[in-house]
Amino acid sequence: MSESAPHPLHEPILGWYDEHARELPWREPGASPWSVMVSELMLQQTPVARVLPVHAQWLERWPTPADLAAEPTGEAVRAWGRLGYPRRALRLHAAATAIVEHHDGVVPDAYAELIKLPGVGDYTAAAIATFAYGRRHVVLDTNVRRVFARTVGGVEFPGASVTKAEREVATTLLPEDVPTAATWSVAVMELGALVCTAASPRCGACPVADLCAWRAAGHPAYDGPPRKAQAWAGTDRQCRGRLLAVLRDSEGAVPLSSLEAAWPEDTQRLRCLASLVEDGLLVRTDAGSYALP
DSSP states (O other): OOOOOOOTTHHHHHHHHHHHOOOOGGGSTTOOHHHHHHHHHHHTTSOHHHHHHHHHHHHHHOSSHHHHHTSOHHHHHHHHTTSSOTHHHHHHHHHHHHHHHHHTTSOOOSHHHHTTSTTOOHHHHHHHHHHHHOOOOOOOOHHHHHHHIIIIIOOSSOOSSOOHHHHHHHHHHSOSSHHHHHHHHHHHHHHHHHTSOSSSOOGGGOTTGGGOHHHHTTOOOOOSSOOOOOOOTTSHHHHHHHHHHHHHTOSSOBOHHHHHHHOOOHHHHHHHHHHHHHTTSOEEOTTSOEEOO
16 A cells, blocks of 8 residues: 655645754753653643753753652652642652653653553653654644644634544644654644744744635634633632742741741631642641641
């Protein structure tokens, strides 16, 4: 059976990526699979600019999964800093431990093994296999889904979760050639991050503007279910972040009085402390103080 003809989107997007790809440490030719894995966990819901310094510090301190697995989980939470969603630090530590225990300390190269790791879902497993090992997988992050929704689907935004139809479109678009497929996945992701952005798409700079179904339709506004806004001020997320920051900056256990100063509202503070303990991000000592695990 002969290979199918390249899709019209392939050449312009791949050519654009060759010229405009950002130089990022986890994309360097010598980047380790562990570097790629750390970047993927850190980049979930966090901009590249915030990830870059923490990624560098993390890899300097823990250049291999075994280095991280040998440390207490609290050190991973401390080093996570202010990236947000700190449970990702626990997941990365748990994944490193599993890699040491079941894969001789080497990040596995197969999707089927990657997805078994703690905290690794479909997207992350596909991304690591693709970007670290050059495998051929459909990689559907927010940026990729938005590019496909606009260029192929003719709508401004994709739905809240990946659909079967959406995955079928992405599979159809994936080049047959394995190395090209890996480059395609990161190229589409980069296009969504730099040009086909959520708030201010730069259609004039887009290499496939003349092929875009959304542009051809006159850029119709999104008319799907309401998109969730990310509230922050006064939320439990902000409270948890404030409390966790106190613990990260401390050498040991912190008394409740110090945490009261960080967040004065009693009910919310106690609720958030309880949730941090339940999530494994804090432990409560016998003396009633709090510490990193």
